[in-house]
Amino acid sequence: MLRKDKPTEVKKLSELIKKYRAVGIVSMKAMPAKQLQSIRKDLKGKGIIRAAKNNMIARALDAVDKPNIDKLKEKLKGPCALLLTNENAFKLARYLDKMKIPTAAKKGDIPSKDIVITKGPTEHPPGPAISTLQKVGLKTSVVDGKINIMEDKVVCKAGQEITEDMVNVFSLLKMEPMEIGLDIISVWEDGTVYDKDILTIDEEEYLNKITTACQQAFNLSMNIGYPTKQNIELIIQKSFIEAKSLSLEAGILDKSIIGELLAKAVAEAKALEEGLPKEEKPKETKEKNSEEDKKTSESQKEPEEKKEDNEKKAEEDKKTKNKDI
Structure with a gap:
């Protein structure tokens, strides 16, 4: 580029920086021309890549009145380019990361x-x-x-x-x-400069950490009885169950638990009854039963004795008859 053309190029760069809500610095080191062309095509409608010498990018950043955007000048090391987009910076960083291809x-x-x-x-x-x-x-x-x-x-x-x-x-x-691809160094968005280590966080791991933190906070609020919109129903349920349990143990009468109190009393009475020794029968009843048993025994013996007498008599009659013959 001729020296006389540099001011015009700086002005074009500064106008682009003003136009887009997010401005990034990307490394162009070892970037094959074919892949750069493919990335530019894929970014159509999402953003643009504008390569230029670092000193020209720095001058263009100085010409823009956006808070903290001058901090991007510190990131200009090695061959760089501007990445300009209206997309969310984190979303775009993940998109570019997925477009990288492995290489030796x-x-x-x-x-x-x-x-x-x-x-x-x-x-x-x-x-x-x-x-x-x-x-x-x-x-x-x-x-x-x-x-x-x-x-x-x-x-x-x-x-x-x-x-x-x-x-x-x-x-x-x-x-x-x-990996070959555009390597994001930093992105400016809404007055804040985000470095690569923040832009390329593991989304799944980050969400898992947030989920764990929310669960721990919820458990803590339940344990200390701190009411929130998320736990108020459970706190009320827990308080009701604890109050009901206390009422049952202490025998406090309340219409909401009267049925359970009666059931508990019946169960306790039944358990008490089963634990008592069985009553003995009165002495008179024992003697009466003994006499009845004796009579029953004698009545059972009489038919047997009578049967034996009949058998003896029949035998004697038989002998007499034989003698007469």
């Missing part, structure tokens, strides 16, 4: 996320590969004739430069730990 790592690359090698078997037999893996601190063993990585390990932290040994390990394990 090169010596000197700086990853934006920790690179983790997980435990498990590899496809390599014992040999030089063991030494290659151990150079980056991986613990190995041999299982079924193959090298096995014994535990997970972060071999390169976010922001750390990738070494030749790391490249060799990634190549051996066929890993593509780097």
Whole structure:
């Protein structure tokens, strides 16, 4: 760009910055032209990407009267571009993050996320590969004739430069730990500058933390009896149950529990009755029953004695008859 054209370009940039509600700084390092073209096409209707030299972007930011927007100048390091949008900054950051594609790592690359090698078997037999893996601190063993990585390990932290040994390990394990895409550095929105670590938070993890915090706050309010719109019904139910339980234990009469009090009294009376010893029959009754039992026994004996007498008499008659013959 010619020197005389620079003021015009700065003015165009400043006008764009004024037009959009969110202004971001993105890194253009190692960005292939083909992918940049694809991203620009996908962003159509959502925002625009405007590449320029850092000093021109800084001058354009100075020309805009928006609170704290000048703080974006501190983020201009390396090849950068402006990302201008009317979308929510967090939503756009997630969108760009999803558009990144994996690629092989090169010596000197700086990853934006920790690179983790997980435990498990590899496809390599014992040999030089063991030494290659151990150079980056991986613990190995041999299982079924193959090298096995014994535990997970972060071999390169976010922001750390990738070494030749790391490249060799990634190549051996066929890993593509780097990502190609627009890397958001910072975004200004409504007077606030958000850095990458805030814009790219794990949404699911964040929602889980909020859910846990809400549940803990709810439990605390219930335990201390602090009424809120969310817990008032449960507090009333809990108070009613506790008051009812106290009334039943103390025997306090109330129309709402009279039926349960009567049922409790009946149950207690029945339990008391079952615990008492059984009454003995009077002595006279015992003697009377004894005499009746005796008579019954004698009456049972009489038919038997009579039967025996008849049998004896029949036998004697038979003998007499035989004698006469």
